[in-house]
Amino acid sequence: MMTVSTIPIWVVDIGGSILMIVLSLSCLRLAYDLRRKDRTNVIWTYLLWVCCALTLFAVSRSAGHILKQILIFSGQRGVWDVIRPVSGGLNTFAFIVVASVTLFFQQTWTIYHTIENDRSALQRARDELLYLNQNLENLVAERTRELGHSEKKYRRIFETSRDMILVTAVDGTILDLNPMGRETLVRKATGLEIVGQPFQTFFAQTIDWDNLLREVSSKGFVSNAEVELRHVDGSSFRALVSAGQDRALAEEGEAIHFLVKDIEERRLMEKQMAQADKLASIGEFSAGIAHEINNPLGVILGYTQLLIRREDENSERYTDLKTIEKHVRNCKTIVEDLLNFARSSPTRKDQVHLHDIIDDVIHFIQHHSRKGGLTIQKTYDGTLPPMVLDEKKVKQVFMNLIMNAKHAVGKSGTVRLTTRLLDDPKRAEVEVADDGYGIEKKNLSRIFDPFFTTKPTGEGTGLGLSVSYGIIKKHGGDIHVDSSPGAGTVFTVVLPINGRDT
Amino acid sequence: MRLPFPRFFIALPAALTALLAQPALATQGHGAPEGLYAHQFAHVFFAISMGILIYWLRRARLVDQPGWRHIQFSAVFFILWNIDAFIVHMLEEQLAVLAVTRVNPWHISLASPAPYTWLQYLYIVVKLDHLLCVPAMAFLFSGLRRLRSGGSRPGLHGSTRT
Numbered sequence: 001m002m003t004v005s006t007i008p009i010w011v012v013d014i015g016g017s018i019l020m021i022v023l024s025l026s027c028l029r030l031a032y033d034l035r036r037k038d039r040t041n042v043i044w045t046y047l048l049w050v051c052c053a054l055t056l057f058a059v060s061r062s063a064g065h066i067l068k069q070i071l072i073f074s075g076q077r078g079v080w081d082v083i084r085p086v087s088g089g090l091n092t093f094a095f096i097v098v099a100s101v102t103l104f105f106q107q108t109w110t111i112y113h114t115i116e117n118d119r120s121a122l123q124r125a126r127d128e129l130l131y132l133n134q135n136l137e138n139l140v141a142e143r144t145r146e147l148g149h150s151e152k153k154y155r156r157i158f159e160t161s162r163d164m165i166l167v168t169a170v171d172g173t174i175l176d177l178n179p180m181g182r183e184t185l186v187r188k189a190t191g192l193e194i195v196g197q198p199f200q201t202f203f204a205q206t207i208d209w210d211n212l213l214r215e216v217s218s219k220g221f222v223s224n225a226e227v228e229l230r231h232v233d234g235s236s237f238r239a240l241v242s243a244g245q246d247r248a249l250a251e252e253g254e255a256i257h258f259l260v261k262d263i264e265e266r267r268l269m270e271k272q273m274a275q276a277d278k279l280a281s282i283g284e285f286s287a288g289i290a291h292e293i294n295n296p297l298g299v300i301l302g303y304t305q306l307l308i309r310r311e312d313e314n315s316e317r318y319t320d321l322k323t324i325e326k327h328v329r330n331c332k333t334i335v336e337d338l339l340n341f342a343r344s345s346p347t348r349k350d351q352v353h354l355h356d357i358i359d360d361v362i363h364f365i366q367h368h369s370r371k372g373g374l375t376i377q378k379t380y381d382g383t384l385p386p387m388v389l390d391e392k393k394v395k396q397v398f399m400n401l402i403m404n405a406k407h408a409v410g411k412s413g414t415v416r417l418t419t420r421l422l423d424d425p426k427r428a429e430v431e432v433a434d435d436g437y438g439i440e441k442k443n444l445s446r447i448f449d450p451f452f453t454t455k456p457t458g459e460g461t462g463l464g465l466s467v468s469y470g471i472i473k474k475h476g477g478d479i480h481v482d483s484s485p486g487a488g489t490v491f492t493v494v495l496p497i498n499g500r501d502t
Numbered sequence: 503m504r505l506p507f508p509r510f511f512i513a514l515p516a517a518l519t520a521l522l523a524q525p526a527l528a529t530q531g532h533g534a535p536e537g538l539y540a541h542q543f544a545h546v547f548f549a550i551s552m553g554i555l556i557y558w559l560r561r562a563r564l565v566d567q568p569g570w571r572h573i574q575f576s577a578v579f580f581i582l583w584n585i586d587a588f589i590v591h592m593l594e595e596q597l598a599v600l601a602v603t604r605v606n607p608w609h610i611s612l613a614s615p616a617p618y619t620w621l622q623y624l625y626i627v628v629k630l631d632h633l634l635c636v637p638a639m640a641f642l643f644s645g646l647r648r649l650r651s652g653g654s655r656p657g658l659h660g661s662t663r664t
Contacts, residue, residue, distance in 0.1 A: 001613040002622045003605060009629050016632020023639040030646035037650075047646065058639065073607055088541060095544035099551035106558045 014069060017062030024058035027051045042115065046108045049101045057094030060087065164239075164260035167246075172198045172209070175255060184262055186232050199258070204228035204236045212243060216256055220245045229260070237264035272480075275445060279469060282450055290338040297335060301328045337463040338450065352391045354428055354495070355380050358417060361398045365406065373412025376402075381420040384428055387497050393471045394495075397479075400464040401432040401491050407455070408436030408489060426497040427477075433490040439483040447481060538595055542588060549584035552577040569652055572645030579638030586631045593625050600625060 031051040034044040064087030071080040132139070158165055164181030168174050174195050177185075185202055186192050200209040208227040215222045221244040229239045240261040247254050304325045311318040362376055405415040418431040439447065439454075446452045448469045453462035472479045476496050483489035556577050564570035593600050600621045601613040612622040 001611055002619075003609050003611040004626060006604075006608055006610050009626075012630045012632050016636050019636045020632070020639055023636070023643050027639065027643050027646055030643065030650055034646070034650050047649075051642075051646075054639070054642070072604075085537060088537060092537075092541045092544045095541075095548040099544070099547045102551040102555050105555055109558065109562055 010069060013065055017065045020058040020062045024051070024055040028055045042108055042112045046101070046105065050098065053094060053097040053101050057091065057098055060090040060094055064088075064091070164258070164262070166199065166258040166260060168199045168256050168258065170245075170254050170256060172200045172213070174199050181260065184231070184260070185229075192232055202229050204230050212241065216243050216245050226263070237262055238267050239263060271445070275448070279448055279466070282466075283470060286338040286450055290335045294332070294335050294339075297328055297332050301325065301332065304328060334463065337467045348392075349388050349390050351386050352389055352394075353386050354384060354389070354394075354419065354430065357389070357391060357395050358398055358419075358430070361395055361402060362417075364399070365402055374406055374409060375414045377414060377416045379416065379418040383421050384419055385421075385426075385497060387428060387495065389475065389495065390471075394475070397468040397471050397493065398430075398432070400468045401493070404464065404491075405432055405434035405436070405489070408434045408438075410436065422494070428495050428497060430493045430495075431490055432493070433488060435488040438485045438487050438489050439481070440485055444481065444483065448479075538591065542591055542596075545584045545588045545591075549581045549588075552580045552584070567648075567652065569645045569648035572641045572648060576638045576641035576645060579634055579641060583631060583634035583638055586628050586634055589624070589628045590631060593621065593628070 028048075028051045031044065031048040035041075035048045038044060064083070067083065067087075068080050071077065071083075158178045161178055161180055164184050165178040166174060166181050167176040174197055177194050182194055185194055200206065203209040205228060208225075212222055212225055212227070215225075221242075223242050224240045225242070227239060227241050228236050230236050240263055242259045244257050245254065246257055304321055308318060308321045308325065311321060358378075362378075366376075402415060402417075409415065413435050416431070416433040418433070420429050421427075422429050443452075443454065448465050449462075450466040451462035452466075469479055472493055472495065478494045479491065481489060481491050556574055559565050559570055559574050559577075565574050594602060599614050599618045602625070603611045603613070605611050612625060614621045
């Protein structure tokens, strides 16, 4: 058995009870303050309930303890025995209330969190609406300005593009067309309205349009399809067409965007380059052969002439040797022509006037050919200065061209000779035009080929134009032809003013 | 729906219960120990609810804030106090191994059989239960005061989970 003093227990009990009452009431006050500051906050309401239950528990228990000590000390234990179950029951009830309220914390917190999230979302929406309301006019103005800039930028691309940009409906009706497209299709027919016309009418081959449309329908786009298009005047040109389907234009329904690149000029240039390459190869080949043949021909001619000297002019052998000599000379002429074409023979350039050269040629032709219905018209540019040329060879060129023109016009016709001075760099351009039958398209690419001729056998060697080509190239110039059947032929010779040996 | 066992096994006990029933009182009587048991259950319930509160405070990461952290400490002290009070009630009124007699208003005598004499010391310690419930209430007060000074929107700063 152990006897202990009750003073420590009593002091802690009474002191603790008083502190419990004070602290619980203080907690209640704080919870009440929090609740009063924000009545909509469910967490503060919850804490107020917890504090109410704890205060009930603390007051009930502490008051019971204090009363117990007072009653025991005052010798009224019987009274305490009556109060005790009531105090104990009240304490039990207070525990259960505190515990029960506490168990609702999680649900309370979830509700609070949901409300707070909704409140934040509403606040953000409200702020945004307020901002939009206050700045709507500015925002609309800014957006309109941006759209204006954007529209201007793309409009500039549309209008300044050097390729044709075209918008059509799915049935091909042209909805919009940029200036370059109009220029390409319409050319000089300025009054013609293109918008509203079907784009397929500008296709030379209907099948090209059908294939294009089918591919756009299936794949949604077409890239660089090469087709032949027609200008309004009926002439055709090759073009690369890219197209894409646009389903976004709600107002006008579905549309197709076309980007058309005119490649005619490039193709012509490629053809010219191919022709130049071909002629250069033939020239090299011809020069090789001409050198090999020229020497034996010289020997044959020499010995033939020696034999002719010993023969009587009336003898049959003399006649035979003369025939050999004539044909050997013809062969040598052909070989020299080949060498001229191949540009292998040396040139002797002097300062001469081109008009004098042409006049000499015309004079020669007019005196050495039969009188007929040939009319030669000259249109000379008086500003053309003297040029550095190999007079003999250039004469040969114009002799070939004028003789060809004369042959083309037949018994009666006109040959027009036009000269003009070109600037930057300074060049002389001479046009030799006739109103003859013209040249078939299939022959155009071959007329500068050696031995190519449309004349009957025996009337032409087919070297005239190829030799002319070689001479002009040797002078650093250019020669080209423009012809179509029934419309005559125009040969254009361009020569540099200050001769250039290439 | 078909029952998993024959209806016979339900019908027989029901019939026996009806036939063998004795007269019964409408309400049950509540003797003296029942109040003590209800009080002890209330302590257990209180302690469990405080444990659950701590769990939710930590799960929602509210304990990162000083106010809720002090409320968590308060819950810990309440759990300790409930355990303490449970032991006091058990020693005083449920177990027969410790006899407490008031010698005079200033002294009490404690008696326990030989192997359980340590219970006398335990009783003196656990009898000072206010050393646990007063700090619990003080932490609650401190927590509330911090919440009041911390702003009107509790627990939504940073990431919280519900």
